[in-house]
Amino acid sequence: MVIRPIAGGVQVLAPAKLNLFLEVLGRRPDGYHELETLMVAIDLHDRLSFLADDSGRIALECDDPGLPTGPGNLVVKAAERLRLEAGPDRSPTLGARIRLEKSIPSQAGLGGGSSDAAATLVALDRLWGLDTPPGRLRELAGLIGSDVSFFLDAPAAVCRGRGERVEPLDSHPESSPPEFHAVLVCPSVGVRTPDVYAGLTPPDRPVPIGPAVDAFLSGDPARLGRCLHNRLQPVAERIQPALGRVRSALIDLTPSLDGHLMSGSGSAYFGLARDRQAASDAASRLGDLGIGTIRVVRCAVPEPDTHPA
Numbered sequence: 001m002v003i004r005p006i007a008g009g010v011q012v013l014a015p016a017k018l019n020l021f022l023e024v025l026g027r028r029p030d031g032y033h034e035l036e037t038l039m040v041a042i043d044l045h046d047r048l049s050f051l052a053d054d055s056g057r058i059a060l061e062c063d064d065p066g067l068p069t070g071p072g073n074l075v076v077k078a079a080e081r082l083r084l085e086a087g088p089d090r091s092p093t094l095g096a097r098i099r100l101e102k103s104i105p106s107q108a109g110l111g112g113g114s115s116d117a118a119a120t121l122v123a124l125d126r127l128w129g130l131d132t133p134p135g136r137l138r139e140l141a142g143l144i145g146s147d148v149s150f151f152l153d154a155p156a157a158v159c160r161g162r163g164e165r166v167e168p169l170d171s172h173p174e175s176s177p178p179e180f181h182a183v184l185v186c187p188s189v190g191v192r193t194p195d196v197y198a199g200l201t202p203p204d205r206p207v208p209i210g211p212a213v214d215a216f217l218s219g220d221p222a223r224l225g226r227c228l229h230n231r232l233q234p235v236a237e238r239i240q241p242a243l244g245r246v247r248s249a250l251i252d253l254t255p256s257l258d259g260h261l262m263s264g265s266g267s268a269y270f271g272l273a274r275d276r277q278a279a280s281d282a283a284s285r286l287g288d289l290g291i292g293t294i295r296v297v298r299c300a301v302p303e304p305d306t307h308p309a
């Protein structure tokens with residue numbers, strides 16, 4: 001995430017993510033599913049502005065009238081949860097005014113709400129001067145939602161457990177993870193994550209994640225394209241049959257794309273491209289089909305932690 005100071009507060013660009021690989025290892029006694037997933041941040045961002053005050057209230061306004069601005073929004077949930085960390089003396093006075101400008105579609109499997117929540121934890125921790133240790137911030141992120149922790153560690157990671165156990169892919173500390181280019185299709189219909197998991201039968205023999213991680217680290221889109229896998233995709237396509245059209249459109253673009261996949265629990269799909277030009281060409285061809293909003297995106301782009309105003 002990119003954080004920059006603004007008058008009286010901070011502004012954060014919170015990225016979306018794609019799942020390049022997602023396998024379900026089993027159903028857990030708590031009702032969640034044990035996952036193994038390879039996630040990368042992309043250059044599609046929500047913008048959040050935070051102003052701290054001593055009102056003791058969290059006030060959220062959002063430019064998308066379809067989203068809740070109360071406790072049902074993960075931004076508010078994250079702010080309220082972080083406020084408790086300040087202890088009984090300080091927390092009643094901690095307040096914030098938050099403005100959320102959405103670009104990441106909801107119910108798309110792109111992690112927009114989770115990324116907004118991670119941005120909220122980082123921004124308010126700074127503005128409220130809490131200095132929460134990184135390990136504790138990660139714990140809080142895991143309590144707010146399965147994907148929130150990833151966004152504290154983006155741009156690329158293998159996530160396990162519910163998704164909250166994050167292993168960043170910086171095996172070469174001196175070099176950034178490789179970049180990939182993709183065409184992103186966001187259908188006008190969304191899919192609810194709990195419905196997808198509820199319709200899933202975990203596989204007897206899960207697909208191992210190793211080859212996908214190796215292919216990702218190789219930087220070779222053709223090799224990565226052969227390892228793309230998402231166990232949730234057939235379930236989402238059963239729940240929302242309109243998604244079959246998106247998949248067909250991406251199949252029709254093969255071999256000019258190196259592979260295609262649904263992200264997370266859907267409904268967004270991406271096609272992996274050799275380079276930015278190939279992604280743009282695919283976007284032009286998909287643009288006329290009426291299957292959704294089409295964008296060209298870059299994956300796993302390293303972002304500076306902060307940049308000047």
Ligand code: C5P
Pocket residue numbers: 031032033034035144145146147161162163193194197
């Ligand atoms: O953790 P989060 O609130 O994002 O999860 C939304 C829903 O997705 C959960 O209530 C659960 O039904 C399902 N889920 C799951 N296993 C996971 C992650 C999510 O079953 N690992």
